[in-house]
Amino acid sequence: MALLAPTILRSLRPFQSILKVVSTASTCLPPARSMASEVDKARSAAASAKSQPTIFDKIIAKEIPADIIYEDDQCLAFNDISPQAPTHFLVIPKRRIAMLDDVEPADKDILGHLLFTASKLGRERLGNGFRLVINNGKDGAQSVFHLHIHVLGGRQLQWPPG
Numbered sequence: 637m638a639l640l641a642p643t644i645l646r647s648l649r650p651f652q653s654i655l656k657v658v659s660t661a662s663t664c665l666p667p668a669r670s671m672a673s674e675v676d677k678a679r680s681a682a683a684s685a686k687s688q689p690t691i692f693d694k695i696i697a698k699e700i701p702a703d704i705i706y707e708d709d710q711c712l713a714f715n716d717i718s719p720q721a722p723t724h725f726l727v728i729p730k731r732r733i734a735m736l737d738d739v740e741p742a743d744k745d746i747l748g749h750l751l752f753t754a755s756k757l758g759r760e761r762l763g764n765g766f767r768l769v770i771n772n773g774k775d776g777a778q779s780v781f782h783l784h785i786h787v788l789g790g791r792q793l794q795w796p797p798g
Contacts, residue, residue, distance in 0.1 A: 713728075
């Protein structure tokens with residue numbers, strides 16, 4: 637195996653300038669660790685997030701901008717700022733429920749309304765089908781502790797998802 641290395645290196649000499657460009661270009665990119673994934677966000681948010689105001693609370697209060705696509709007295713829908721599909725929006729209750737684990741029997745109506753609204757908007761915007769996702773808790777990769785439904789579509793989605 638050790639004898640192969642010099643042979644391989646010699647065969648790559650004609651491509652040396654190209655390889656330097658690729659090597660230099662790849663080092664200009666931020667390392668993968670610096671790009672926070674949903675899982676990393678969930679792990680860091682889980683400890684204290686259930687009791688803290690969230691970005692969604694600020695969107696509901698119109699304290700920060702969002703691309704709102706639907707609003708009624710119970711819920712709000714807006715485009716995701718980091719879309720994972722050609723169409724990706726969120727449907728959230730205006731009354732904060734931190735996570736699905738926290739729902740109570742009195743929440744049945746709002747849960748039904750959220751699903752109905754997600755389905756209605758999905759049908760209007762995504763005629764060929766869509767996926768609904770609710771992340772719950774740290775291991776479910778929930779990064780914002782305000783219950784929300786992701787509606788994704790606009791392309792053939794893969795299965796299994798995760």
